[in-house]
Amino acid sequence: MSLAKGLFVTFEGGEGAGKSTQLRLLADSLRSLGHEVLTTREPGGSVGAEAVRHVLLSGAAEAFGVRMEAILFAAARSDHVEEVIRPALSRGTIVLCDRFMDSSRVYQGITGNLEPAFVETLERVAINGVVPDRTVIFDLPATIGLDRAQRRAGDDSPDRFEKEELETHEKRREAFLDIAKADPNRCRIVDATQSAEAIAAEILGLLENLLANAEMSEPTSTGSAP
Ligand SMILES: Nc1ncnc2c1ncn2[C@@H]1O[C@H](COP(=O)(O)OP(=O)(O)OP(=O)(O)O)[C@@H](O)[C@H]1O
Numbered sequence: 001m002s003l004a005k006g007l008f009v010t011f012e013g014g015e016g017a018g019k020s021t022q023l024r025l026l027a028d029s030l031r032s033l034g035h036e037v038l039t040t041r042e043p044g045g046s047v048g049a050e051a052v053r054h055v056l057l058s059g060a061a062e063a064f065g066v067r068m069e070a071i072l073f074a075a076a077r078s079d080h081v082e083e084v085i086r087p088a089l090s091r092g093t094i095v096l097c098d099r100f101m102d103s104s105r106v107y108q109g110i111t112g113n114l115e116p117a118f119v120e121t122l123e124r125v126a127i128n129g130v131v132p133d134r135t136v137i138f139d140l141p142a143t144i145g146l147d148r149a150q151r152r153a154g155d156d157s158p159d160r161f162e163k164e165e166l167e168t169h170e171k172r173r174e175a176f177l178d179i180a181k182a183d184p185n186r187c188r189i190v191d192a193t194q195s196a197e198a199i200a201a202e203i204l205g206l207l208e209n210l211l212a213n214a215e216m217s218e219p220t221s222t223g224s225a226p
């Protein structure tokens, strides 16, 4: 079943918060309800953006500074939006994206110390009007997120994080919460300390109204327009 306009849902929050886990669970639930779902992620998600992802995550861009990095993220996002996300939404697909524009606001803007006007301009150019219908912000204390991410990586060493590392993560956590407060129509905060099952049920509930509205505006097969 495809919707009239599609639905764009993004998952945001710190490392190890459970975004990728929940994205998979939500995609499964929506598909079993009969919806057409596309799952994607950033940086990456399109051929051009995956090439840039490689440059970004290998650390090759780091030496050139946060501005260069921010522009590369924006270049990747632009390609992802135009090649993958916008076409899928116009086909009526539900698009679930693991990290999107809010991660740039937080990582490059807040903890990267880039000036807001620069970050805002890049965002505007990159998303080109494709704003998420719903953004789920995973909220988790930094110590728990780092611990989960470390365990996932198979590193069982005791949980001793640098004070600076924890402070940076807490700063990002606050920044994500500020985004949610500033944009309550789009954003919903989820307590990511809950069980995966409880979070999955909560997220499905957060989409209920949007799904119902999108289905109501679905064109009927008996419509008179050619
Ligand atoms: N609700 C939960 N409770 C406990 N552990 C969880 C929960 N959700 C996910 N995990 C585990 O925590 C780890 C991190 O989860 P996940 O990879 O989904 O996080 P993420 O937000 O995508 O992280 P990253 O930003 O680093 O990609 C995984 O090992 C996952 O199995």
Ligand SMILES: [Mg+2]
Residues within 6 Å of the ligand: 019, 020, 021, 098
């Ligand atoms: Mg992930």
